[in-house]
Each structure stands twice: as structure tokens, then as C-alpha cells.
Amino acid sequence: MLSQTISHTLRTPLYERHRFFHARMADVGGWELPTAYGSQIEEHHVVRADAGMFDLSHMCVVDIHGTDVRMFLGKLLANDIGKLKTQGKALYSCMLNNEGGVIDDLVVYYLDDEYFRIVLNAHTASGDIQWIHSQIVATNSSVTLVPRRQDLVTGDAEPLAIIAVQGPNARERVFRAIPSTHTAETVRPFNSITVHDAAVGELMLARTGKTGEDGFELIMPAKHAAQVWDMLRSAGIHATGLDAWETLRLEAGMHLNGRDMDPQTSPFDAGLGWSVDLGSERDFVGKAALCTRRQTRKFVGLAFEGAAVARTHSQVTSHQGEVIGKVTSGTYSPTLRIAIALALISPDIQFGSYVSVDVYNNRVSARVVRPPFVRDGSPVQQHDHA
Structure with missing residues (x-):
């Protein structure tokens, strides 16, 4: 879970809405954000089966x-x-x-x-x-x-807010809430459109997200965020907290910067080599280093037999006791009903093999699998044995 003790934190333009609907609030990276409105598990399943929305205005x-x-x-x-x-x-x-x-x-x-x-x-x-x-x-x-974030904006630039609406019914519900000449079928994945609504002005609808489900990330003037939130709720979209966002993105095998990668991690170690353009003559920052940098780790998923969750930085060892890596993110999967994790381990370890993980001072066995764990709301069948 993302919850921590609240200290002095920043607040998004939707803070009052979260408090009005009795969200559990916590310090998440310096921001006072909703971690859940009720049951985290129920909110997770709502996104997998229907549509939920998240306040991502801290991005x-x-x-x-x-x-x-x-x-x-x-x-x-x-x-x-x-x-x-x-x-x-x-x-x-x-x-x-x-x-x-x-x-x-x-x-x-x-x-x-x-x-x-x-x-x-x-x-x-x-x-x-x-x-x-x-x-x-x-x-x-x-x-x-x-x-354009409220704490970083300067001059006369207008601060913006972000609401992610995710789930199999997300796009249809968004267009029900925000009338447009576009339809749910006209915006292709990893594309965006700009919608002009008479009530709330200009909204950017981007068909992106980090839950493994379809949907939109809506970017709008911060002053209209609460009104857009209410319009989405009126269209039947459930308010969901960041604890559910965490379990959803982990099931989808999606990275969280600062956990699954950092300035010491190359994109090839983190399993993001597909997003690096080394094939052209174009130069970019870090290219020369990548051309000579040897891959030292492999980004994998770990599937446990039970529900005990491995913490970030938990050691991963071979069954012979050799330390071969560490857990980067771990959680309980509501879809699979087991504990899962993402990890950086030795590139020599094969998918389908078993490793041991330190979970609360106990050595727990886990199977090494290819992320994601869940795709289109259903468990991914793993067939890697070599």
C-alpha cells in the first residue's frame, strides 16, 4: 500500500472533494492524496470490471x-x-x-x-x-x-489537473459525462484529442494509463477539476484511491519510477529496451553510455503461492542461497488472490524457474514470470519454462 503518516503536504485541486466523500488520506510522496474511499479490493475490482477514476494531479x-x-x-x-x-x-x-x-x-x-x-x-x-x-x-x-502543476507554475500560466478514468467502460462513460462530436471508438490507443465543453472549457483526453485497462487521462484547468470530477461521478464512474492504482499497475507489470527503476538503472535492465532508439544515427543523452553498458539485471515478475507480500528491496536468492537480486515493488493481487512482485535479478535466471524471497524474515518460494500478471482483466497464462 501507498499509505504513510500525513505530515506537511501539498494538496491537489480535488482535495475538498476527497474529504467530502470520506476518502482515507495519506502522505504519498509529499502530497495528501486519497488512498481509498472504502474497500481497496472493491475499488480494484471496479476498475477491472467497470470504470474507476483517480486523482493524478500530483503528476x-x-x-x-x-x-x-x-x-x-x-x-x-x-x-x-x-x-x-x-x-x-x-x-x-x-x-x-x-x-x-x-x-x-x-x-x-x-x-x-x-x-x-x-x-x-x-x-x-x-x-x-x-x-x-x-x-x-x-x-x-x-x-x-x-x-503547469500548481506548485511549480510561474508567470501567467494556468495550472492544470489530471484525472485518470480507467476500466472496460471508461471511455463510454467519459463521453457520456462530457458530450463531444467524438465517440469512444474514434480515439485510438496512445492518442489524444482536445474537447471543448461549454461548462468547463478545454479538456485534453489522452487514451493512456497505467492500470492495464483501457480509458483516458483527462487534463484540464485546475479551477474546473472539481466540476469535471462531479460530472464523471454523475456518469457512474466510481471514485477510487491510489492503493487500488498500485495493485492495478503491478498486476499490469507497469513500472513506477523510483521503485522499479532509477538513475542507476538502465532502460535495458528495467525491461524498457523496446523504448530506446539505438538503430538510427540520432544522438541523444545517454546513448553513448548505453552502447557500451552491459546488462547486469533483468526485470521480472515474481508469483508467490501465498498472500505474504514482499517489501521493496527484499532480497531475492537462488535456492542455493546466492543473492541474485531484489524486489522493486510488491503487493497482494486481488485478481489472482496471491502475492506478486516485480524484481531486478541476475539476467542468467530463466523464466519459469523458482527463487527464494525474504518475506518478513522467512524464505518464501516464488516463480519467475514475464510481466504482466493480468491482461484485459484476466490472468495471463504463464508458459515460460526455459
């Missing part, structure tokens, strides 16, 4: 403008920005340091030839922005960076 939208913005992003990001040719198209990429380690993983949207939008992870946002500014200086670029 950071950054708009980037300029005549050479495409060239700049081509140097900044490991994935090929040249893939973005259609307005609204999205691209997942890692942003690397000079040593080829992951500073952040992010989604970038092409809005026009001089305007892109990036969504950064919450806890790395401030450092990410400093890094991007340093690269603007290093490349002598003329691009302008405009943070």
Missing part, C-alpha cells in the same frame, strides 16, 4: 514550445520523437542521464510543430525540470518550458 504537466522543439526533444529523449507525426499522438520514453540511467519515464504528446506536452512523474518533477533546463542551455536551444 506534472509541462508544455514545451519553440521552433526547434522537435530537434530538442530528439536529443533529450531515448525514444524516437520522429514517430510523432499526427496531432495528439503520444509517445512513451525514458529520459536518461549521461551514464544511461533513467531519470524519469514519461509520456510526450505532439500538439503541433512548435508545441509538445510532457507528463512527468510526481516525485521527480522538480528535478526533471531542472535537468531539462540544463539541457536547453547545453544545446543552446530556444525552446520555452512551461510547468
